[in-house]
Amino acid sequence: MNETCVPTGVELKSTDFGYTLSLIGGKYKMIIMYWLFENKVMRHNELKRRIGTIPFKTLSVMLKELERDDLIIRKEFPQIPPKVEYSLSERGLSLIPVLDMMCDWGEKNRLSASEVAK
Template sequence: MSEPCVPSGVVLKDTGFGYTLSLISGKYKMIIIYWLFENKVMRHNELKRSIGTISFKTLSIMLKELEADGLIIRKEFPQIPPKVEYSLSKRGLSLIPLLNMMCEWGEENGLPALEDGQQ
């Protein structure tokens, strides 16, 4: 058995687990990362349409946080009207295996498995 990710007596935020959660926590950050991985490059309105339930302001905040954390790249083109594109950074791409594992876990342990009586 491996060591616990958060040993007893250690504050969660002071661990690698806590740090990772701080970068991807929130309702939309992992969804934004997913869409950018699937589409390589997206503009603000494309992301908004893809997500559907996110407000303009919330998306703007999430994108700024992801950029500040080095997970996405914001590329601004000097033209009128302004054009801005977002893509995953190398650091952001490194989260994709984690998202894939979450997807696999959800498929193996999701609601249909519980309905079949599996636990």
């Protein structure tokens, strides 16, 4: 592989790396995806409780963006009160190995970084 993921002189957003970041970047998207992966199907309030620190409106915006990008599936049930469930799409599931690698990297490097700080 001779090409670099972020070539010199090219805007980040026009690269494959930039595209991936645009889908999963931000404070909560990866966390939402992990909760959906762990639980298969979740409702808005369940996600809010699990994440804890996310404002209601922010979660709503993140879910809409993830659905727009075809990373999650929103299933609405026609009942009163309304019921909506979220799950990962096939495309969203395909990102889980990437997120797992980030976790592995953090596990290996967090300890060494704290040792350097001492």
